[in-house]
Amino acid sequence: MATIEECRAALDRLSAKLRGTEGDLRAAAALDRSVSCHLTDLDVTFTGRMADGGIQVHETRTGPPREKAQIRLALTGDDLIALVDGDLNFAHAWGSGRVRLTAGFRDLLHLRKLL
Template identity: 70%
Template sequence: MATTEECRSALEKLSDNLARADGRVRTAAGLDRSLSCHITDLDLTFTGRLVDGRIEVAETLQGPPPQKAEIGLAMAGDDLVALVDGELNFARAWGAGRVRLDAGFRDLLRLRTLL
């Protein structure tokens, strides 16, 4: 089971990857939205924002997200680490119910480029 620090590190790595992206990926990641990532097996949530292609984590809270973010993710810590390391395909994990993504329709259309 991934630790809190491994999950935070994975989010930082994802943020770095998004910041270095170009073209359609950079455009898709260029949203300014509130973001939450609930790590289900640790029962903790990272909250923050997706801003200019970077994930800015503001808080780490116990339990599920206290309020609905514009973009919400939920998954096990090991799945987060595997996704960021390229060992787990997002679309397959989402289709299998291992990853939950909650976002408005317009954001989903833009985010699909990242998937």
């Protein structure tokens, strides 16, 4: 089972990947939205902001998100690491219920370019 530190490092790697995108992907990553990532197996939530082409984690809390972020992700720590490392296909994981992504319709249209 992944640790909180490993998951935080995975979010940092994801942010770096987003900042390294170009063209249409760069535009999709340039959203300015509040985000939360709830790790269901660890019962920990990272909250922050997707801005400047990356993800800035501001807080780590025990339990589910206390506030409703504009983009919300819920999954296990192992699945987060596998997604970031390219070992798990997002569409398959989302379709099978392993990953939950909640966002407004326009945000989903932008995010689908990244997934």
